[in-house]
Amino acid sequence: MRCDVFFAGYGGQGVLLAGNLLSYAAIHEGKNVSFFPAYGVEKRGGSAMCTIVFADGDTGSPVVGNPSVSVLLNQLSFDKYAAKVKQGGICIVNSSLVECQNISLPGVEVVLVPMNQIAIDLGDVRMVNMVACGAYIEKSGALQSASLEAALKKALPERNHRLIPANVKAMEAGAHAARG
Amino acid sequence: MKQVFTRPESLKDVSTHFCPGCHHGSVHRLVAEALDEFGIRSETIGVASVGCSVFLYGYFDVDVIEAPHGRAPAVATGAKRARPDRIVFTYQGDGDLAAIGMSEIIHAANRGEDITVIFVNNTTYGMTGGQMAPTTLPGQKTSTSPYGRDTSKDGSPFKMAELLSNLDGVAFSARVALNSPKNVLNAKKMIKTAFRYQVEKKGFSFIEALASCPTNWGMSPIDANQRVTDEMIPYFPLGVYKNTANL
Amino acid sequence: MQTGTPEKIFVKGNEAVAMAALEAGCHCYFGYPITPQSDIPEYLSRELPRLGGEFIQAESEIGAINMLLGASAAGVRAMTSSSGPGISLKQEGISYMAGSELPGVIVDVMRAGPGLGGIDASQADYFQATRGGGHGGYRIIVLAPASVQEMYDLTMLAFDLSDIYRMPAMVLADSVIGQMKESVTCGPRPQTVLPPKEWVVRGRAAGEPQNVVKSLYLGDGEMEAFHWKMQARYQELADRECRWEEVQTTDAELIVTAFGSTSRIAKTAVAMAREAGMKVGLMRPITLFPFPKKAYAALSERCKLFLDIELSTGQMIDDVRLSVARDADVAFYGRPPGAGSLPTPEELFEQIKKNYRASA
Numbered sequence: 001m002r003c004d005v006f007f008a009g010y011g012g013q014g015v016l017l018a019g020n021l022l023s024y025a026a027i028h029e030g031k032n033v034s035f036f037p038a039y040g041v042e043k044r045g046g047s048a049m050c051t052i053v054f055a056d057g058d059t060g061s062p063v064v065g066n067p068s069v070s071v072l073l074n075q076l077s078f079d080k081y082a083a084k085v086k087q088g089g090i091c092i093v094n095s096s097l098v099e100c101q102n103i104s105l106p107g108v109e110v111v112l113v114p115m116n117q118i119a120i121d122l123g124d125v126r127m128v129n130m131v132a133c134g135a136y137i138e139k140s141g142a143l144q145s146a147s148l149e150a151a152l153k154k155a156l157p158e159r160n161h162r163l164i165p166a167n168v169k170a171m172e173a174g175a176h177a178a179r180g
Numbered sequence: 181m182k183q184v185f186t187r188p189e190s191l192k193d194v195s196t197h198f199c200p201g202c203h204h205g206s207v208h209r210l211v212a213e214a215l216d217e218f219g220i221r222s223e224t225i226g227v228a229s230v231g232c233s234v235f236l237y238g239y240f241d242v243d244v245i246e247a248p249h250g251r252a253p254a255v256a257t258g259a260k261r262a263r264p265d266r267i268v269f270t271y272q273g274d275g276d277l278a279a280i281g282m283s284e285i286i287h288a289a290n291r292g293e294d295i296t297v298i299f300v301n302n303t304t305y306g307m308t309g310g311q312m313a314p315t316t317l318p319g320q321k322t323s324t325s326p327y328g329r330d331t332s333k334d335g336s337p338f339k340m341a342e343l344l345s346n347l348d349g350v351a352f353s354a355r356v357a358l359n360s361p362k363n364v365l366n367a368k369k370m371i372k373t374a375f376r377y378q379v380e381k382k383g384f385s386f387i388e389a390l391a392s393c394p395t396n397w398g399m400s401p402i403d404a405n406q407r408v409t410d411e412m413i414p415y416f417p418l419g420v421y422k423n424t425a426n427l
Numbered sequence: 428m429q430t431g432t433p434e435k436i437f438v439k440g441n442e443a444v445a446m447a448a449l450e451a452g453c454h455c456y457f458g459y460p461i462t463p464q465s466d467i468p469e470y471l472s473r474e475l476p477r478l479g480g481e482f483i484q485a486e487s488e489i490g491a492i493n494m495l496l497g498a499s500a501a502g503v504r505a506m507t508s509s510s511g512p513g514i515s516l517k518q519e520g521i522s523y524m525a526g527s528e529l530p531g532v533i534v535d536v537m538r539a540g541p542g543l544g545g546i547d548a549s550q551a552d553y554f555q556a557t558r559g560g561g562h563g564g565y566r567i568i569v570l571a572p573a574s575v576q577e578m579y580d581l582t583m584l585a586f587d588l589s590d591i592y593r594m595p596a597m598v599l600a601d602s603v604i605g606q607m608k609e610s611v612t613c614g615p616r617p618q619t620v621l622p623p624k625e626w627v628v629r630g631r632a633a634g635e636p637q638n639v640v641k642s643l644y645l646g647d648g649e650m651e652a653f654h655w656k657m658q659a660r661y662q663e664l665a666d667r668e669c670r671w672e673e674v675q676t677t678d679a680e681l682i683v684t685a686f687g688s689t690s691r692i693a694k695t696a697v698a699m700a701r702e703a704g705m706k707v708g709l710m711r712p713i714t715l716f717p718f719p720k721k722a723y724a725a726l727s728e729r730c731k732l733f734l735d736i737e738l739s740t741g742q743m744i745d746d747v748r749l750s751v752a753r754d755a756d757v758a759f760y761g762r763p764p765g766a767g768s769l770p771t772p773e774e775l776f777e778q779i780k781k782n783y784r785a786s787a
Contacts, residue, residue, distance in 0.1 A: 020608070027437060027610060034575075035437075035608040061695035062607050062688070065771025223630040225501065228641075237639040243628035245500045246641035248523045251493035254485070258497025259628065261481040262455055262505070266630050284493070287486035 001056055003142045004064045007132070008049035008081055009073030009094075014129030017155070018071075019050035021133055024151035025143045026054035036062035047076065054142075069140050071132050073115065075099065092135050092178065094128070111139055113177045119170060127170040134174025145171060188212035190221045192241045201401025203358040203391035204232055207300055208239055210364070211269070214372045215242070218379060224267040225259050227252045229281075231273040232306040250281020253288035256295045267378055269296040275305045278314040278338045285344070292349025292383040296374045299340060299386065302393040303412065310396030314338050317415055322396075337415065341388040345422035351383035353422040357390040357413060359405040370420070382424060390416055435610040440578040440600060441466035443611050444508070444534055447582035449474060450616050453532070454503035455481045457494035459513060462546045463602035464536035467508045488513040492520030492533075499524070499531045500640040502627035504586055508534035510602075511544060511552055514560070521595055522561030526642025526653075528626075530589035532582065533567075534598045536605040539764035548601040548688055549764030551739035556599045557716045557746070564654065566661055568596035568668075569715040571686040575609035581713070587619045588668060592660055599715060601738070603688035603769070665717035672711040675701065676726055679708030681783050684723075684747055685736040686712050689770070693736050696775035705783050715743070723750035732786045733757045736775060738764050758782050 005022065009015045016037050023035040031054040038049050051067070053059045066086040072078045073094045085091045087107040093100065096116030103110055113135045119127040137145050148171060152164050187193060190212035198204045215221045221242055228236035230249035237244035247255040252270035260268045277285050277299050288295065304322055305311040312325040315337045319328040329337075341355040352374055356367035367389060374385035390412050392404035399407060438446070445467050448456070456475055458468040468484065475482045481498075485491035491507045498505040509517060514535045524531055537552045539545040559565045568588050570581040582598050589596035631637050644650040674694060676682055685693040690711040700707040710726060710733075712719050727733070733751060735744040741761050748757050760778040762768040 023437060023608065027435075033437070033608075033610060036603065037606055037608075058694070059609070060698060061692040061772045062603065063692050063769055063771055065773035221630075222632040225628045225630060227497070234643060237637070237641065241631065241637060243631050243638045244641070245497060245628055246527070246639070246643060247496070248493060248519055251489065251496075251520070254490045254493035255497035255500070257483065257490075258455065258457065258494035258499070258505070259501040260497075261483065261494070262498040262501035262503040263629070266501070283486055284490055287490060291483075 002053065002060065003055065003140070004051065004053045004067055004069070005136060005140065005142075006049065006051050006064060006067035006070045006081065007073075008047070008070070008077035010076065011046045011048045013048070013073050014126065015048040015073065016050055018129040018133050019052050021148060021151045021155050022052050022136070022143065023054070024154045025147035026052070028147040028150045029143060031055060032057070032059050034059040034062040049077070069136060071136055073097065073128065073132060090139050092132070092139060094132070111135065111178050113174060115174065118173050118177060122166070122170050122173060124166070127167060130167045130170035131174035131177070134171035135178035137171070138175035138178040145175065188216045190215040190241055192239055194239065196239055197235060198232065199395040201392060201394040201404055202232075203302070203389070204300060206358045206364060207298060207389050207391065210368045210371045211271070211298060212240065213368065214375045217372065218375055220267045220375070220379065223265070224269070225263070227256045227259065227268065227270040229270065229272040229276040231276050233271045233273055233300065234307070236271055250276050250279070251284050252276070252281065253284040253293070253295070253297065257288050257291070257293050260293060260295050264294070267296075267375070269298060269375070271298045272300070273306065274299070274301045274303065274313045274315040278340055286347070289344045289384045289386065290347045290349045292351070294378055294381055294383060296378050296385045297387070298371070299388045300391050301340070301388055301416065302391040303337070304393050304396045306393050306396055310393075317411055339416060341386065341416075341421045344386050349384050350386060350422050351424045352377045352385040352420075354386070354420040355388040355390065355416060355418050357408055357418055359390075359392065359408040363418070366418075388416070390418075435612050437608055437610050438575065439466055439606060439608050440572070440575045440604045441536065441606070442470050443575045443578040444582045444598065444600075445470035445474070446613055447579040448506050448532070448586075449478060450613065451583045451586040452504050452616065453480065453506050453586065455494070455498040455505040457483050457485050457491040457498070457505070457507050459485050459488045459491050459509065461510045461513045463538055463605050464508050464510050464534065466605070467534060488516035489519065492517040495531045496520055496524050496527070496529060499529045500527070500628050502624050502629065504590070506532040506534065508536065510536050510538045511540045511549070514552065514555065518561035521567065522559070522563050522565065523642050524595045525559065525561070525565035525567060526563060527640045528593040529595070529640065530593055531595045532585045532589055532598065533595055534582070534600065537599065537601040545765055546602060547764055547766050548603040548738055548769060550601060550687060550689060550737050551742065551764055552599070553715065553737070553739065553742035556597055557718070565657065566716050567594055568592065568664065569599050570596065571599050571713060571715050572604055573687055573690045573711060575604070575607065576611045577713075578604060579611050579613060583616060587617065587621065590621050591619075592664055594660070599687070601688050661717065665720070668714060669717050669719040669722065670713040671719040671722050672713060673722075673726075674709040674711075676708035676710060676730070678706050679730050680706045681732045681734060681779065681786060682708045682710050682726060682730050683734045683736060683775075683779060684710040684712070686715060686743060689736050689738055692770055692772050693775055695772035696779055699772060699776040700779045700783070705779065707779055707783065712743075718746045718750065720746075720750040723747060724752060727751035727755040731755045732782065734779065734782050735759050736770070736778070737761045738768070
């Protein structure tokens with residue numbers, strides 16, 4: 001089994017951290033993982049994206065042309081990458097920042113999640129990436145949410161472990177919203 | 181019969197390729213005497229540069245690395261960092277050190293590398309046939325400044341001993357000459373001080389030796405010695421420009 | 428993050444290079460910041476001093492390569508790393524190291540060029556790496572990792588080969604392999620038997636011979652003899668050290684060939700072709716110098732169609748064409764480096780289909 005997911009947004013939305021967390025979660029489940037980041041030249045505020053491939057065997061190409069799942073966190077990413085989602089794949093869209101009227105992606109399941117709104121309701125817009133991760137896990141079924149919790153412990157420095165419960169809550173909210 | 185003058189042990193028993201009247205031989209000898217007198221020959225690594233001094237390994241009986249043009253201070257940095265228990269010195273001419281290698285010398289000095297740099301300034305590129313050097317004097321004719329160095333377009337000569345003395349990493353910086361017995365004796369004292377500072381791990385030590393190049397200056401050795409007095413020393417005054425022991 | 432532990436850890440390719448250097452006993456690192464390889468000096472500036480090593484951020488790429496020359500001449504394992512514009516500046520020093528028969532590891536995380544180019548992945552410095560790069564006519568060992576694990580393993584190998592054959596060794600990666608993260612097993616340094624370094628400058632004690640590390644040869648026939656000696660060494664390298672990976676080549680009617688990150692993308696494209704019932708294989712050179720010529724020759728005895736894929740307009744293809752049998756065809760698909768030019772497996776699959784059909 002080989003799974004891939006593409007995450008994109010603007011710098012500051014925590015896209016690369018989300019990708020790292022999913023990678024650690026997959027490693028937690030004993031998978032081989034490749035995490036391939038790409039970002040604009042700007043350190044802040046530019047575009048950020050990453051591709052995560054995980055498999056029981058060889059991960060093969062770290063680059064994926066037509067992702068089976070894409071998680072798109074802003075309008076720019078949506079405009080650029082939504083059409084690339086594989087036929088039969090899933091496109092998870094941050095409906096807080098993407099114009100959702102008249103979305104037409106034939107052959108692709110579109111999942112609208114108001115990620116910013118959910119994160120703000122939970123008290124911190126910076127948790128938008130955790131909401132996105134929760135939505136991904138719920139819709140793809142590729143990873144266990146318990147693995148993501150384990151990943152948080154691994155990816156966050158010890159001093160930030162006190163933030164884990166809030167992040168888990170954000171994940172659960174994302175999953176709940178994606179379930180619809 | 182009592183022998184009163186011998187070849188330093190740190191020099192090989194060979195004749196050099198240096199031209200008659202050239203001061204490189206004198207500088208070689210003074211450096212070798214310093215190594216002998218401190219008993220550090222067997223711990224010493226020399227770094228040769230590109231120019232007339234490239235054959236360092238042919239004359240000095242010490243291990244030698246031959247550096248690319250101008251890079252001797254970087255090569256010496258690598259060797260000293262790899263073997264901090266060794267004595268490392270570079271031996272460079274004016275084109276090598278003050279033109280193509282200006283970046284390497286400034287930064288090695290500024291890092292305070294525990295090395296000794298022997299800089300031979302004869303105001304010309306000797307090996308390649310007497311072209312204009314970064315230390316060529318204003319108005320001096322060379323094969324690439326046939327009308328004389330024009331400071332309005334070529335800039336003025338670099339005064340390296342003064343320039344480096346402004347850097348915090350430099351422990352010792354002095355300018356010497358070799359054109360008279362008195363100057364030679366003083367040069368010996370300065371060169372010994374430079375090596376002593378390295379032995380004592382005081383930091384970067386620098387000797388600028390004003391030297392003659394009779395061949396490329398088109399002069400007899402005697403006239404060349406006189407030119408050092410008449411033209412070079414007034415522009416490049418002798419003396420100690422930095423000595424951390426006196427700070 | 429410890430080195431030498433058998434546990435798998437999840438790190439960037441660049442970090443794996445730095446970790447391997449530490450495990451290999453690299454004592455000195457000299458470098459200058461340049462994207463996309465700055466993780467290497469950042470990591471080593473933190474870890475090397477703790478282990479008693481020396482880290483210097485040099486004043487320039489030229490300074491860094493010459494510090495490497497000096498440290499290597501003094502007998503320790505040493506490394507530098509850079510990317511295209513910096514590697515160009517280092518060529519002078521690399522030539523002197525080759526001329527002085529000095530070992531030393533140079534990591535080149537390729538980025539797009541020429542000139543300032545960009546920070547995206549590139550394979551357009553294949554010629555610069557495999558043809559020596561500087562003046563005078565020489566070669567250096569060139570290893571091409573295709574995974575983070577190989578960034579670790581091949582960096583370690585580069586130190587050993589460089590010491591054994593007394594020539595600089597380059598790890599030729601690109602910004603995809605340098606920036607991506609994968610799990611690696613940080614194995615211990617292999618127990619390779621290394622020749623004693625009798626040639627190092629160490630301070631000549633009484634009775635010992637004078638050691639001189641130099642590249643100046645002026646005597647009658649000296650320089651020529653040096654070149655023939657090195658030529659024989661390159662041949663020895665080719666006989667003993669060629670490394671490559673073959674995937675499903677046994678029955679292949681078309682063999683895709685690529686190195687580094689491109690080979691990873693190609694591998695998935697080959698898997699797609701196999702799924703579609705096409706007999707397609709992959710040949711991935713791991714050593715680019717020595718180039719595994721005999722392996723290509725052997726493959727081309729049976730399979731007559733190759734598809735060379737590169738992130739350039741075609742450089743390795745010259746070596747592939749010189750290696751395969753005369754009656755074998757080598758087709759080419761390349762994407763010159765730059766933002767947005769990284770090919771996808773789907774795109775390469777299309778190229779495979781096109782060439783496969785044409786041959787049927």
